[in-house]
Amino acid sequence: MQPMPALQPEVDADGDVHQHATQWFIRLQQPNCDRRLREAFAQWYAEPRNAEAYAAVQARWLRSAVPPERPRPNPVQLRRSKAGAYLGVLFLLLLAALAYLYWPWAQRQTSDLHSAPGERRIVKLNEGSSVQLNGASALNLDLRGRVRQLHLLQGQMYLEVRLDGRAMEVQVDDARIQVFGTRLLIGRRADGGELVVLDGKAMVTQGGDQRLVSAGERVSFGAHGIATVQKADIQAAQAWRKGELIAQDMPLGELLQRLTSPQGQRVWLLDEQTAHRRISGHFDLDHAEQTLQRLAAEQQVALHDLFGHGWLLR
Incomplete structure (x- = not known):
């Protein structure tokens, strides 16, 4: 390639115009390309x-x-491992089990008023009424409006109402209790709720059904609606306030629930036939674990501790 003149190259008739074009192109890319060179390029162009x-x-x-x-990479074919899938399912089941076990504890911690497992707690409300909570119970309340509202989340409570001209309602799951008296026992269990009226009256409403309960009467309610109002055994109904559980021809499954619930625990009885055994007697709630072990031995069922959150009987 011939060197290019400083400004405009001389192109004769036989010259290679494409060679000069290449030289111009290279020269114009250089950083020292000044105005004089560009003017010369313009004349040539x-x-x-x-x-x-x-x-x-x-x-x-x-x-x-x-x-x-x-080139585009070939898509990676992910091979699913059966062992990995099984481990994933096992992890989800474990997570669900932990949530099931710890949910009652978390619910108590976020409630307005609660009692610890094994504790019976008496609280005077700011409007003058008083509440006694059984162990591992939880209550939300709103006493500011024209209707004083209480929501029993867990456990049992004894309610002594101060009459101040305002109505009072207690919510238990989807059932609403309108209080017309001054002393009541209200409980919430896994299979529903229970109301015992000691003084005055109360109206239970669930869905489109209602029951009026008078002093000395009890009624249960739950997923199957409101049961028939019955005469209450007042001594047995409020025995928990003294740390006792009185059972009279009670199914073993229900007895175990009433015994372990105030301790913040749950119980699973694998044999349905055993769960329907009828039991009568007085049981100590303040020493619930020893009572449970003795009862299991008497009924010849094996007792297994589930990490301190429940019991499995078989």
Whole structure:
């Protein structure tokens, strides 16, 4: 390649115009390209055949500057491992079991008023009424409005109402209790709720059904609706206030629930036939674990501790 003059190259008739076009293209890319050189290029470029040659050189450069297309990687085929799937299911089941065991504890911690497992707690409300909670019970309340509202989340309570001209309602799951008296026992269990009226009256409403309960009467309610109102055994109904559980021809499954619930525990009885055994007697709630072990031995069932949160009997 011949060296290019400082400004405009002399192009004769036999000269290679494409060679000069290449030289111009290279020179114009240099950082020391000044105004005088660009003016010389303009004079050279004014010739049509020069412009055509320069355009061809520029097009070749642009084609060579485009990077080649990268080959696309083959998609990765993920192979699912059966062991991994089983471990994932096992982890989800374990997570669900932990949530089931710890949910009652979490609910108590976020409630307005609660008692610890094994504790019986008496609280005077700011409007004058008083509440006694059995162990592992939880209560939300709103006493500011025209209707004083209580929501029993867990456990049992003894309610002594101070009459101040305002109504009072107690919510237990989807049942609503309108209080017309002054002393009541209200409980919430896994299979529903129970109301015992000691003084006055109360109206239980669930769905489209209602029951009026008078002093000395009891009624249970739950997923199957409101049961028939019955005469209450007042001594047995409020025995828990003294740390006792009185059972009179009670199914073993229900007895075990009433015994372990105040301790913040649950119980599972695997044999349904055994769960329906009828039991009578007085049981100590303040020493519930020893009572449970003695009862299991008497009924000849094996007792297994579930990490301190419940018991399995079989």
